[in-house]
Amino acid sequence: QVLHSHSYRFAEPFSGQTVVILGAKSSGLDISIELAKAGAKVTLSHGYPPLTFPLPPGIQQSSSVVAVDNAGCLRLQDGSVCKADVLMFCTGYNFHYPFLDAAQLGLEIQDHMVSPLYRFMLPPAFPSLFFIGICKIICPFPNFNCQVQFALAVLDGSVPLPSREQMEKEVQQEQQEKLEKGVQWRHLLKLDQGQWEYCETLAQLAGFPPLQPVVRSLYEEVWRQRQIHPANYRRNNYQLVSATRWELIHSPEPERPDV
Template sequence: MERRIRTRVAVIGGGPAGLCAARHILSRPEAFDPPVVYEMTDHLGGTWFYEERVGTYDDGYPIHSSMYRDLRTNLPKEIMMFPDFPFDDRLPSFLHHTSVQQYLEKYCEKHDIARHIKFNTVVEKVKPVSMETETGGAVTWEIISRSTRGDQNTQTFDSVFVCNGHYSDPHLPYIPGIEHFKGKVLHSHSYRCPEPFANKSVVVLGAKASGVDISIELAQVNAQVILSHNTPPMSLPPLGIRQARAVVGVSEDGSLQFQDGSVTQADILLFCTGYNFNFPFLCPSELGLDVQDLFVTPLYKYLLPPGFPSVFFIGICKTICPFIHFDCQVKFALAVLEGSVKLPSPEEMKKEVQREMQRKQDTGVQLKHFLNLDKDQWDYYLDLARMGRFTPPQPVFESLYEEVRRQRQKDPQKYRQINYRLIDATQWELLEAPPEQTD
């Protein structure tokens, strides 16, 4: 009997999504060759690797990580984990970023991933190459990469997993008259710690996770903070943080104008306005994709371009339990490559994407929020698991996710003091005392 040819997969990025892809590919040696993981830095961990510097690396590439010094997770470790690799029980539920980095290093070690990572290697170009075969045209992928020493390399693969993350290219919405602002303008991507902002007046734009967290950090060093956002007023700790509507412009004298007509002067304007999608190694139109700052379409199941079902964009959705999300997406993608998922025709996949977009538009979701899954993530995982024939995430994850959301809304400063424990597939409990802290 002739040996079945194994599928060669390239993985772009050595952060959590890339490590997850590598781990599952390595677990199926009968179907897949060991992956080649391309990582532009000299370390794994992606955005979880804390880098004190901001701006660019010595080789001129932009600093990837957006991690700040005191960041702690806003999801407990019980639902942060990869389902098959729990965190150390002795750690508190809400972790300092260094614990997550250590966890990823242990995950990498357990599954012997590091030797498959090409560190200090930038992917310059990914292009589909058509191969005429007896069974019709199949697409392979040519990857041109360059090491930081300058050596160029070209390799060919059957499939590509795009895992380069989306927390490294700051999104800066345009504000009319911004050139008149006399203070300092920066994005949370370049924020590391609050001390340089002590006793300064800071307007923080955006009240998602980082906007609220950073505002609280700044207020604790006596910065005068105005948190400017479009959402209803939030319950914030009594730290003197003012809330204001969106900034709509800057006057010629440098003062900021808010939507309600009020005006203020500020030393610093800090954008906590999210990140752009950026795939510098791809030509999106070649794949039939429209890539905008905050949106990518059409991707069937938020994963693959209908015309090219062997390239997978892992983890581009937002407001999710990230590691669980990557795990489900990777398992589904591998089921597609193995042939156990029969995909609809490209036309039918496109139509399904359009129907999903229409459904979101009809419920008033703005285009820039189309990739926010939040409560929809659980049905999405069930759908992927049903099609890919793998076990879906346990119901306890959804239940704990909703509980943490309630606690976060109630007290955005203190919710991280609570500790949880999973009892079984459907139940969790509160722990009375925080578990022992470990180094």
């Protein structure tokens, strides 16, 4: 069976099966943990250095899958071969907007990208349309909130936009700078550490209050906990104390893998 993580809903149907997960980012790691807890034998196949934090029993790591032969065997990058009942792709997704005419909007929608988008939101050729929440590797809802406030400020005239030509030029320059730094085209929507400056810029331009420092601080703490305790970091409860400080109010005992 071959499927994409988009089709995954529950772990129980995979109990007792051998599952190869291709991709070890957010969805790949989360699904692997769920499957292992449900009794599946999981191989987490990826091209990164081996993950060093503790994984639940039932998960092993391997190099990336490079081919599937006619007998259904998976050939790995290191030359080894493995068999599996299920191969699940957790390799990202493409954008698909069947209700939009990309050419009319001056957009190219392919290879994990929508471009050009000024401020990662609006097509220069149609600046009253906004793509909210399209960026990746972000603190989602604070980011969405900043984007919405910026979009509203554009629509009510509070934020005057440059000309179409100038917006397209700015987007092209930003993309070229990232490409020259080695960022792949398909990853140009990943903000990561750049998300904070991005949200700050939107706030300055639109005149709304910037994100409080505690948002970044707590986001980075949760990210750190995810690397240490991927199986149960979500069970931590935090309380915001002030604009700059949070505190941990509950932390379960970490689950320990079998030795």
